[in-house]
Amino acid sequence: MIYLDNAATTLRKPRQVIDAVAEAMGALGNSARGTHGGSLAASRVVYGAREKAAALFGCPRADHVVFTCNSTEALNIAIHGGIPAGSHVISTDLEHNSVLRPLYRLEREGRASLSFVPADRRGRIDYADFERLLRPETRAVVCTHASNLTGNLVDIARVGAFARAHGLLFIVDASQTAGVFPIAMEEMGIDVLCFTGHKGLMGPQGTGGLCIREGVELRPWKVGGSGVQTYLETQPEEYPTRLEAGTLNGHGIAGLSAALDFIRETGPDAIRRKETGLMRRFYAGVSATEGVTVYGDFSGDRAAVVALNIRDYDSGQVSDALSEDYGIATRPGAHCAPRMHRALGTVEQGAVRFSFGWFNTEDEVDAAAAAVRELAL
Amino acid sequence: MRERTLKLVVTFPSTTAAMAMEKHCKAGGAPGRLIPVPREITAGCGMAWMARREDRPALERVVGDHAVPVQGWYELLL
Structure with a gap:
């Protein structure tokens, strides 16, 4: 996984x-x-x-x-x-x-x-x-x-x-x-x-x-x-x-x-550099893909989270496909953040959240980005 | 994305009920698996049991035999 x-x-x-x-x-x-x-x-x-x-x-x-x-x-x-x-x-x-x-x-x-x-x-x-x-x-x-x-x-x-x-x-x-x-x-x-x-x-x-x-x-x-x-x-x-x-x-x-x-x-600095580096690598791999909408502000420092949707697909179905077909664990739905989803306009669709940690690797990030691109075809 | 087909979806009032459904289905050989609740039912998150439409009698037996609390039965394109 x-x-x-x-x-x-x-x-x-x-x-x-x-x-x-x-x-x-x-x-x-x-x-x-x-x-x-x-x-x-x-x-x-x-x-x-x-x-x-x-x-x-x-x-x-x-x-x-x-x-x-x-x-x-x-x-x-x-x-x-x-x-x-x-x-x-x-x-x-x-x-x-x-x-x-x-x-x-x-x-x-x-x-x-x-x-x-x-x-x-x-x-x-x-x-x-x-x-x-x-x-x-x-x-x-x-x-x-x-x-x-x-x-x-x-x-x-x-x-x-x-x-x-x-x-x-x-x-x-x-x-x-x-x-x-x-x-x-x-x-x-x-x-x-x-x-x-x-x-x-x-x-x-x-x-x-x-x-x-x-x-x-x-x-x-x-x-x-x-x-x-x-x-x-x-x-x-x-x-x-x-x-x-x-x-x-x-x-x-x-x-x-x-x-x-x-x-x-x-060192928190080393942890932050690695986690946010993985997040930015993933963002670079998916953000320009046709049919993919990424949420949030990527202009400055940010936590190692990327939330996105693919076309008008139900975020739960996308997350389920990532899990069942690619072995990638993500979180769909509303993330216990109702006001944030209202602000983003994603109440109905939810969003698929990818969040990166110290033990993730660049290969894993690349595999996840490739899976998103494939699901968006 | 996978081609969508009409599926049977069972929802529950709690995560505990969903876990009971999985336990009893596995023990009794009833088909299906847990999925995120589809947005056609609710945007409020949670787990649902998904199976083929023709599996409904088997699932109804599990629910009845083990008193699994069920919120609703749906047929959806998934």
């Missing part, structure tokens, strides 16, 4: 990640639950992973790295726990349902009003719209770092400067960029950075988290066992315990920790 669905999850993982999970399953107790060898081994692994994530994302405090099971959970914690009732929130058309549905729920419950920076037919936003949408009651900006459909990047440093200038909480969804594109929370003005472990970071599914700037208060939506302050009737206030009720996914976090080592050793 030629796997080109890395924006959904990176199927191929570094060997050291797989080994770390297997070793952890034979060695780790429950983190922060006592001081016997097994528990301490888990606590050390989890703490190490916090330090590595903090270093990668420029989070000043390792104890402000909170682990969750994915970025959706992290975004729910940040959105529901950080946006005060009665707020106006600015987001964008580029967002995934992991941002949209929590925001829509706040709106439906009468707890927030929403405005969205619109995207044009190439999936681009006008940054001046953030200022235009600002209201006296605006309290937060929630924004992806890159569209999971087009691969277009958002200049989060620019959005962060806007948020900081107006005293707004700035929540960033880094699902498509963590481990590949530079993220520096302090310099970019990010208050809460939400990430997943199983995409660009190449860690296990079931891992993710949020990095919280010092001074940002998030109310937990789940409370429970913490391993400390047992006689307190409320959840301990200290991060990360405040947001980590219940047993952590220690085995998965051990894999994530190994993945963070792999990212550091390999």
Whole structure:
């Protein structure tokens, strides 16, 4: 199988990640639950992973790295726990349902009003719209770092400067960029950075988290066992315990920790150069083909994603043909990005998304481009 | 693209139901395979079971015998 669905999850993982999970399953107790060898081994692994994530994302405090099971959970914690009732929130058309549905729920419950920076037919936003949408009651900006459909990047440093200038909480969804594109929370003005472990970071599914700037208060939506302050009737206030009720996914976090080592050793710059090089090679191989429509803006830096359609064919049938006849794995349909598809005019047809990862090769990319050209004949 | 022929498509209310359909069809030797839900049915993603039109009685037996929740039966050019 030629796997080109890395924006959904990176199927191929570094060997050291797989080994770390297997070793952890034979060695780790429950983190922060006592001081016997097994528990301490888990606590050390989890703490190490916090330090590595903090270093990668420029989070000043390792104890402000909170682990969750994915970025959706992290975004729910940040959105529901950080946006005060009665707020106006600015987001964008580029967002995934992991941002949209929590925001829509706040709106439906009468707890927030929403405005969205619109995207044009190439999936681009006008940054001046953030200022235009600002209201006296605006309290937060929630924004992806890159569209999971087009691969277009958002200049989060620019959005962060806007948020900081107006005293707004700035929540960033880094699902498509963590481990590949530079993220520096302090310099970019990010208050809460939400990430997943199983995409660009190449860690296990079931891992993710949020990095919280010092001074940002998030109310937990789940409370429970913490391993400390047992006689307190409320959840301990200290991060990360405040947001980590219940047993952590220690085995998965051990894999994530190994993945963070792999990212550091390999270098995000090298990873980005390779992945975006493959993306551009594929784009060059298909974009001029008659009957092929490619979506997104390819004029500057972008994530390693190419979304396209062939003539008026159902994207599901194209993706099925790629899988059945060519052994190429892609993602058709709507990609949990309803506003982005509306902006592109692809609600009915969907789109076929090719997304490239560290373990892909130029030969695989060339085979995929040839398959697209053949299907377009 | 492949030449399109009229196919039987079964849709489900959940991914879990689609996986149950695949399990019971494979176990009982009933024909077909999972595909993305065609846009003629919905643009909202998900999985459907595709088979030949003449396979409908066999698939209805699987659905009935194992109480697989089904949303709809369609005949589409695919």
